[in-house]
Amino acid sequence: MIRQVIAIMILGSALIGCSPTVKVQTPSEPININLNVKIDHEINIKVDKALDNIINKSGLY
Structure with missing residues (x-):
């Protein structure tokens, strides 16, 4: 009986x-994140001829 208890204790400590x-x-070291981002945008505005004449006459151009 004592041998079984000792064997169980030794087996338990070996498993732990x-x-x-x-x-x-x-x-x-700090974490470095390199982001090489290039943003290109192009805005196209189409203006009606009549509206273009009004803008040119008013001096808003």
Whole structure:
């Protein structure tokens, strides 16, 4: 009986010693994110001839 208890204790401690561990650590260097973004836009405005004449006469151009 005592041998079985000792065997169970030794087996239990061996199983606990073999359990994997996971460590979460912060990186030693800062994280760099390089974003090379080029934004091109083009705005096209079509104006009616009559409206274009009004704008030119009023001096808003």
